[in-house]
Each structure stands twice: as C-alpha cells, then as structure tokens.
Amino acid sequence: PRVADWPLMSNPASICAIIIIYLFFVLYIGPWYMKNRPAYSLNRLMIFYNISVAVASGIVFYG
Incomplete structure (x- = not known):
C-alpha cells in the first residue's frame, strides 16, 4: 500500500x-x-488554544 512507508x-x-x-x-x-x-x-492555556484554533480555522476557511 501507499502508506506502508509512513x-x-x-x-x-x-x-x-x-x-x-x-x-x-x-x-x-x-x-x-x-x-x-x-x-x-x-484556564489561560485553554483560552489561548481556543483562540488559536479559531484563527487557524478562519485562515483555512477564508484562505
């Protein structure tokens, strides 16, 4: 298979x-x-994570 080297x-x-x-x-x-x-x-780590995921999703969506 193609993934055998992964x-x-x-x-x-x-x-x-x-x-x-x-x-x-x-x-x-x-x-x-x-x-x-x-x-x-x-709490602060989760806020940072959520903002990062929202920004990354926006970048992927709007491109």
Whole structure:
C-alpha cells in the first residue's frame, strides 16, 4: 500500500504499544501522580488554544 512507508504504519505492533502505554498512564500513573496534588488551572492555556484554533480555522476557511 501507499502508506506502508509512513511512520507507525508498517505493522500494528507499534500502534498497540502506544495504546497500551497511553492506557497505563491514564489509568495508573496519572491518578497516582495527582493523588495528593491540587488540580491544575488550565484556564489561560485553554483560552489561548481556543483562540488559536479559531484563527487557524478562519485562515483555512477564508484562505
């Protein structure tokens, strides 16, 4: 196939490994790390992200 040379497309083992690592982090390492810590405040980061996505969408749409 044409995508055989793309990264992570040669075999399914790499994608499965990434999914397993992600699930391990989300289900075990993340909660263990945040157990005794306050939640992060991401308000400014999310505002910046939303503005960036809106600007990028406008650039793509209006071209």
